[in-house]
Amino acid sequence: MSSAIAPIRTAGIATGLALAALLVLSFQVPASGQSLGAGVRMLAMAPGEVHVPRAGAFLSARGLTPGGEPARGSLPVTNVTRGAVDVRLRARKGGRELDRSLHVELRAGGRRLASGPLSRLRHWSRSLRVERGEERIVRVRAWIPAGTPGTAGRRVALQLALDAELVKATRR
Amino acid sequence: MTALATPRRGRLRLRLASALPALRLVRGVVRLAAFVATGFAVGIALALAVPLAFHARPLAVLSGSMEPALGTGDVSVVRSIAPLDARPGDIVTFRDPNDPERLITHRVRGMRAQGDRVVFVTRGDANNVSERWRVPATGEIGRVMYRIPELGWALMYARSKGLFVVLLAGALALLLVLELTAIWRKDGSNGEPAA
Numbered sequence: 001m002s003s004a005i006a007p008i009r010t011a012g013i014a015t016g017l018a019l020a021a022l023l024v025l026s027f028q029v030p031a032s033g034q035s036l037g038a039g040v041r042m043l044a045m046a047p048g049e050v051h052v053p054r055a056g057a058f059l060s061a062r063g064l065t066p067g068g069e070p071a072r073g074s075l076p077v078t079n080v081t082r083g084a085v086d087v088r089l090r091a092r093k094g095g096r097e098l099d100r101s102l103h104v105e106l107r108a109g110g111r112r113l114a115s116g117p118l119s120r121l122r123h124w125s126r127s128l129r130v131e132r133g134e135e136r137i138v139r140v141r142a143w144i145p146a147g148t149p150g151t152a153g154r155r156v157a158l159q160l161a162l163d164a165e166l167v168k169a170t171r172r
Numbered sequence: 173m174t175a176l177a178t179p180r181r182g183r184l185r186l187r188l189a190s191a192l193p194a195l196r197l198v199r200g201v202v203r204l205a206a207f208v209a210t211g212f213a214v215g216i217a218l219a220l221a222v223p224l225a226f227h228a229r230p231l232a233v234l235s236g237s238m239e240p241a242l243g244t245g246d247v248s249v250v251r252s253i254a255p256l257d258a259r260p261g262d263i264v265t266f267r268d269p270n271d272p273e274r275l276i277t278h279r280v281r282g283m284r285a286q287g288d289r290v291v292f293v294t295r296g297d298a299n300n301v302s303e304r305w306r307v308p309a310t311g312e313i314g315r316v317m318y319r320i321p322e323l324g325w326a327l328m329y330a331r332s333k334g335l336f337v338v339l340l341a342g343a344l345a346l347l348l349v350l351e352l353t354a355i356w357r358k359d360g361s362n363g364e365p366a367a
Contacts, residue, residue, distance in 0.1 A: 005203065012204045016211020024219045028318040029241070029248075032261030036283065097287070152256055153285035 037063035038098060039155035040142050044075050045092075049085050049164035050130065051078040059140050062155075064102070067146030075138040077162065079130040084167040086127035089138065091118060094158035101148045102156070105141045113138070118156075124163065199356075216320060220247065227252040228317060231265065231275065232324030232331075237296030238263065238277060242316070247323040248277060250314035255290040255307050258283060258315060264294065265314030269305040277316060278303070285309060 042059040046052040052075060059073025079085050089106060099119040106113040106125055114125035130136050140160075144151050220230045228251040236244045241263060250265045258264050260280050268274040278294040281302055285291075290309050295302040307313060 008200060008204050009207050012207020013211035013214070016208040016213070017215040018211075019208070020212050020215020020219060023216070023320065024318050027321060029263055029316045031315065032259040032280070034259045034261050036256070036259055039284070095286075097285070150285075153283055153290065155284050 035063060035065060036152045037061075037065045037068070038102065038144060038151040038153070040064065040071060040098065040102060041155075041157040042073060042091075042140065042142075042160050043158070044160045044162065046077070046162040047164050049079065049081045049166065050087055050162060051080050052076065052162065058160075059142065061142065064142070064144050064151070066144045066148045066151060068144065070141045070143035073140045073142075075140065075160070076135050077128070077130060077138055078135040079132055079164075081164075081166060082132060084129060084131045085164040086167055087130055087136075088124040088127045088163045088165075089113065089121075089160055090124045090163075091121040092159045092161045094156040095154075096156075097154045098144075098151065098156045101144055101151050101154075103143055103145060106138055107141075108136050108138045118158075127165075129167070130164075216323070219318075219320065220249070220323075223249050223251065223317070229314075230320075230327070231277070231314075232327045233277065233319075234324075234328070235296075237299050238279070239298045241279070241297050242277065242319055243321065245322050245325040245328070247320045247327060248316045249318050249320070250277070251317050252312045253315045255283075255292070255309055255311055255313050256285065258292075258313060263316040264292075265316065266292070266294070266305060266307065269303065275314075276303070277314075 039062040040059065041057045041061075043057050044052040052058075057073075058075045059071055061071030064071060077087055091104075096119075099122070100117050102118045103116060104118050104121050105115040106121075108128045111128075112126075113128055114121055128136060128138070223229065228249055230247045230249050233242045233244055233246045233248055242248055248263075248265075258280055260282055262280050263277060264280055265275055265277045268276050276294075278296045278299075280292060281295050282293040283290060286306070288309050289306045291304065291306045293302050293304050
């Protein structure tokens with residue numbers, strides 16, 4: 001009698017287990033495929049000699065991952081004085097959590113004003129000459145080099161402070 | 173009396189003999205269904221018990237705040253993860269910031285690392301208010317791996333009435349099934365014609 005039941009038992013229990021497995025598989029809650037990158041937001045603050053657009057951040061990124069695409073932004077700087085000015089930039093405020101891992105490059109007219117970890121941008125950059133009435137575009141690139149650990153979910157909001165110095169006219 | 177009874181018994185035996193294939197088929201189907209149900213119950217029990225060995229545990233869903241992803245009365249099997257392993261979009265279980273005794277299961281809307289802590293913004297899919305909470309980066313939260321619909325009612329009932337009552341009822345039901353099976357088998361062997 002038991003030998004007659006055995007195939008039914010095996011088939012029945014196997015079917016039941018398979019149904020349970022199917023139920024579990026069909027009610028799986030998949031993990032989110034989103035990546036958790038680092039975020040950076042940069043606003044500019046300029047003195048009276050130069051004008052920068054005040055509306056919002058000129059660079060904003062949330063998905064920066066090590067070795068991933070850099071975030072890019074551009075900052076138009078207009079000289080509103082009657083003479084030429086030398087403009088320097090540096091990062092102010094914002095958390096220091098990404099100071100070592102986030103790299104930033106500032107360029108204007110093919111010339112590099114600053115490049116390196118964000119901590120380096122805490123000091124003044126090289127100066128950029130902006131002639132009277134001229135507008136120069138400062139291009140900013142921010143990225144995290146491949147293999148940098150501990151950046152997931154970190155965010156910084158920075159203020160890029162500008163300093164302008166009037167260039168004294170040389171008499172001939 | 174005996175002379176009259178003997179032909180009746182013979183007719184009954186003949187009827188039974190002619191009905192035997194159908195009875196066997198019904199019995200086979202019932203047995204198969206019983207084994208399928210047993211296998212299914214064992215499978216579900218395994219789906220709840222096996223995760224316990226892998227830092228996961230089953231939790232009954234008590235509210236509809238995550239409808240339709242998680243329904244009231246479902247069981248969600250939740251695995252422990254490091255806070256920074258969660259991602260926006262995941263359904264996570266965490267301690268209520270206002271009542272640490274209470275567990276909440278909601279979807280991550282945003283998260284950020286801040287010093288040695290991770291700040292989460294979560295919201296139930298059916299809610300219109302988010303909650304903001306923080307947890308040490310070295311701590312643990314839960315991520316929902318899968319759910320078993322409606323099974324939570326049984327877990328909640330077992331908890332409210334005491335597990336003992338449920339176990340006792342289960343044992344009695346098992347005893348009843350075994351007794352009925354034994355009687356059935358006895359009847360079946362009597363009815364079968366001798367080889």
